[in-house]
Amino acid sequence: MRKVAIIGAGCSKFGERNDVTVAELAFEAFKPAVEDAGITPKDIEFVSVGTAGAGAWYEENLPAVIISEYCGLSGAGLIRCEAACASGSAAFASAYWAIASGQVDVAVAIGVEKMRQIDTLTMVEFIGRSGYYLWEFHNFGLTFPGYYAMHATAHMAKYGTTEEDLALVAVKNHKYASMNPIAHLRNRITVEEALSSPVIAWPLKLYDCCPITDGAATVILASEEAVKKFKVEDPVWVIGLGSACGTANLSKRKDFVGLESTVIAAQQAYKMAGITPNMVDVACVHDCFTIAEIMAYEDLGFCKKGEGPKLIREGQTEIGGKIPVNIDGGLKAKGHPIGATGIAMLYELTKQLRGEAVERSRQVPLKNYIALAHNVGGTGHYCYVTILKR
Amino acid sequence: MSLSPTMLPTLKAREVKVAPEIPISKTLPFWEGLKQGKVMATKCKKCGKIYFPPAADCGSCLSSDMDWLELSGEAEIEAFTHIVVRPQTFMNERPYTVAIGRLEEGVRVVAWLTGFRKSEIKVGMKAKLKAFVTPDGNPMYVFTRPD
Numbered sequence: 149m150r151k152v153a154i155i156g157a158g159c160s161k162f163g164e165r166n167d168v169t170v171a172e173l174a175f176e177a178f179k180p181a182v183e184d185a186g187i188t189p190k191d192i193e194f195v196s197v198g199t200a201g202a203g204a205w206y207e208e209n210l211p212a213v214i215i216s217e218y219c220g221l222s223g224a225g226l227i228r229c230e231a232a233c234a235s236g237s238a239a240f241a242s243a244y245w246a247i248a249s250g251q252v253d254v255a256v257a258i259g260v261e262k263m264r265q266i267d268t269l270t271m272v273e274f275i276g277r278s279g280y281y282l283w284e285f286h287n288f289g290l291t292f293p294g295y296y297a298m299h300a301t302a303h304m305a306k307y308g309t310t311e312e313d314l315a316l317v318a319v320k321n322h323k324y325a326s327m328n329p330i331a332h333l334r335n336r337i338t339v340e341e342a343l344s345s346p347v348i349a350w351p352l353k354l355y356d357c358c359p360i361t362d363g364a365a366t367v368i369l370a371s372e373e374a375v376k377k378f379k380v381e382d383p384v385w386v387i388g389l390g391s392a393c394g395t396a397n398l399s400k401r402k403d404f405v406g407l408e409s410t411v412i413a414a415q416q417a418y419k420m421a422g423i424t425p426n427m428v429d430v431a432c433v434h435d436c437f438t439i440a441e442i443m444a445y446e447d448l449g450f451c452k453k454g455e456g457p458k459l460i461r462e463g464q465t466e467i468g469g470k471i472p473v474n475i476d477g478g479l480k481a482k483g484h485p486i487g488a489t490g491i492a493m494l495y496e497l498t499k500q501l502r503g504e505a506v507e508r509s510r511q512v513p514l515k516n517y518i519a520l521a522h523n524v525g526g527t528g529h530y531c532y533v534t535i536l537k538r
Numbered sequence: 539m540s541l542s543p544t545m546l547p548t549l550k551a552r553e554v555k556v557a558p559e560i561p562i563s564k565t566l567p568f569w570e571g572l573k574q575g576k577v578m579a580t581k582c583k584k585c586g587k588i589y590f591p592p593a594a595d596c597g598s599c600l601s602s603d604m605d606w607l608e609l610s611g612e613a614e615i616e617a618f619t620h621i622v623v624r625p626q627t628f629m630n631e632r633p634y635t636v637a638i639g640r641l642e643e644g645v646r647v648v649a650w651l652t653g654f655r656k657s658e659i660k661v662g663m664k665a666k667l668k669a670f671v672t673p674d675g676n677p678m679y680v681f682t683r684p685d
Contacts, residue, residue: 166546207551273625282560283591284648287678288636289621289628297619298638305661350620397591399638399646404617 149248153375153383154536156185156368157495162483163332164264165362170199170211171218173364174260177488177495178219181256181366186378189220192368193252198229198239198259199487204274206262215258225252232278232525233436235259236365236490237391237532243369244386253374259492260364261485271360278526280396293349293357295398295527296437300351302404303439306454311351313457315342317438318355318480320466325477327510332361332483356438361483365492384498387518388423388535390416394528405454407528410447414522417533418449423518425449428471428535430500430512432493434524435478444522445473448533472512475500490523490532497521501538514538564594567606572669572677577611579645580604590645609647611667613639613681618651618659639665639681653682 158180160173168176174197182189197212208214212228225246231238236259243255263271276291284290303309319339325331342355375383392412395401402408418424425448433448435441442456450471451459459465465473476482476496479489497519505511517538524531562569568591571578580589582596583603590609595602618637628634637651637659647667651659665681672678 166548269624269626269629272623273627276625285625286560287676288648288650289625289631289634290636290648291621291623291625293623294619294621294636297621298617298636301619301661302617346622347620348623350622352619397648399590399648404638 150250151372152244152247152369152386153372153380154367154386154494154498155370155375155378155380155383156181156183156187157498158184158366159330159492159495160364161330162361162363162485165262166264170206170208170260170262171215173262173362174215174258175219177260177364177366178256178258181368185368186380187254187368191254192221192224192256194225194243194246194255195221196227196229196239196242196255196257198231198235198237198257198490199261200230200232200235201261201263201487205266205271211260215260221256231530231532233434233484233486234490234523234525234530234532235487236492237521237523237534238490238530240367240491240494240534241389241391241532244389247369247371253371255369256366257369257491258364258366259488259490261487262362263360263485264362268360279398283397291349293352293437296439297349297352298398299404299443299527300439303443304351306405307457309442309457311343312339313442313460314351314356314438315339316460317435317441318342320460321435321474321478321480324475324510325481327507328477328482329507331477331481332359333477333481352437352439358436358479358484361485363483363485363488363492365488365495367491367494367498382502382538384501384536384538386534387537388417388421388533390414390420390533391531392416393530396529398527406443406447407524407531409528409531410444410522410524410533413531413533414448417535421535421537423535427516428518428520429514429516430472430475430497431520431522432476432478432496433473433522435474435480436484436524438480440524441474441478448520448522467510467512475510475512490521493521493523494534494536497536501536565592568592569677571608572679573671575669577609577647577667577669577679578606579609579643581607588643588645590647609645609667610642612642613647613665613667615639615651615659615661615663615665615681616646617661620656635659637665637681639667641667649680651681
């Protein structure tokens with residue numbers, strides 16, 4: 149396998165984007181990524197597009213080709229990847245494999261989602277159907293907050309996790325989103341506001357849930373040869389990549405206090421990178437719901453199982469703590485355009501590793517120059533863990 | 539042209555309505571069983587693995603030689619949630635509680651949990667899985683109070 153680097157990254161403004169089509173939105177992330185890499189669209193040999201809602205919540209059925217045409221990429225190899233909320237990471241992995249295998253030298257991974265073209269309750273319907281339609285939605289109407297709420301009640305029963313612990317995750321992530329101009333929700337909140345917000349699926353309340361967001365992100369990947377050819381000054385190397393899937397039926401999991409797919413994907417990624425969790429300087433983890441971030445701390449090995457609440461209570465996942473997490477606002481407040489999320493994490497981490505966080509207040513201190521992205525599709529239906537090093 | 543909620547110009551896409559027919563021929567004894575008050579699972583004759591939801595094929599040993607068995611219905615609740623914000627097609631339902639219960643046979647089931655006050659519902663509590671037919675003829679199963 150060949151070494152692969154991220155040589156350019158771009159991200160659109162996240163939020164309600166009824167001003168643009170899916171292709172126009174993708175372009176907003178594509179253009180800055182190409183400029184960042186110092187290449188042209190003609191240099192790109194393989195295109196991988198992550199998006200989940202094609203034909204359902206936005207109108208294009210085969211969006212990858214619409215997007216590649218709009219970005220001037222016709223002629224390149226093209227694939228669309230769907231891995232639910234990890235579609236962006238699946239697209240990244242496909243681009244990575246295309247280069248690592250020796251097939252191409254330069255590839256682009258574009259993640260994009262348009263989720264605000266339809267009304268909220270129809271979106272709740274579509275996403276709720278994305279567990280296992282026949283056995284969990286058809287008769288029982290499970291929603292995505294509902295799926296994660298069941299993990300929350302199980303975690304609370306086993307480890308004494310409280311609703312306040314969940315609220316602390318939201319407070320932290322809103323704080324960092326308030327410092328991030330491209331974030332969807334930029335208001336700071338208090339624990340009291342989070343606890344008194346309307347119940348969505350108990351114990352999860354409005355402020356425990358990520359917003360429904362439009363957005364796009366892009367990274368350009370290159371082989372070691374291409375890094376030299378384009379004289380890239382600050383390549384960010386992909387040193388670890390793991391992926392695993394869980395069951396579609398939540399009822400077939402071993403337990404509900406963590407996600408086994410995260411544990412497996414993380415083990416693969418750490419092994420490939422040859423690092424331990426305590427060497428990670430900064431992480432973007434999948435916090436679609438506050439309980440998901442707490443489970444991620446544990447499943448990724450940032451603390452022992454059951455000690456996730458302690459980590460957030462002690463402020464260890466803030467900048468200056470043991471392991472800063474979701475310093476861009478996370479899915480919770482930066483927003484979760486599901487096909488873009490995984491690549492938006494890599495965009496943020498690339499900027500962080502290069503010491504280029506747009507707002508200096510969000511720049512984390514770097515010791516080992518190692519960052520980790522954790523992107524879950526569904527409730528652990530899919531999981532990708534990617535480790536980067538400058 | 540029309541104006542979106544953000545007052546930006548938009549076009550309305552052509553509307554399409556779909557409701558796929560879901561094949562149940564391979565799990566028919568399950569759906570028929572519900573009408574008789576039974577919740578059925580399958581068991582692989584070759585390796586003994588029990589499947590709920592029922593499966594016609596064994597993902598463990600790849601055999602398609604399966605037995606049907608009726609679940610006892612004795613369950614322990616392992617996780618639950620009270621769903622307040624409901625999907626579009628559940629808007630006519632009152633907020634409902636969904637739970638995962640582990641049955642004596644070792645399999646788990648996702649179903650609504652009914653017949654309890656909210657304050658009574660805890661992880662670790664006992665419940666009974668029961669099958670019935672709804673007034674509009676839909677075979678269904680729920681967790682409810684043990685007899």
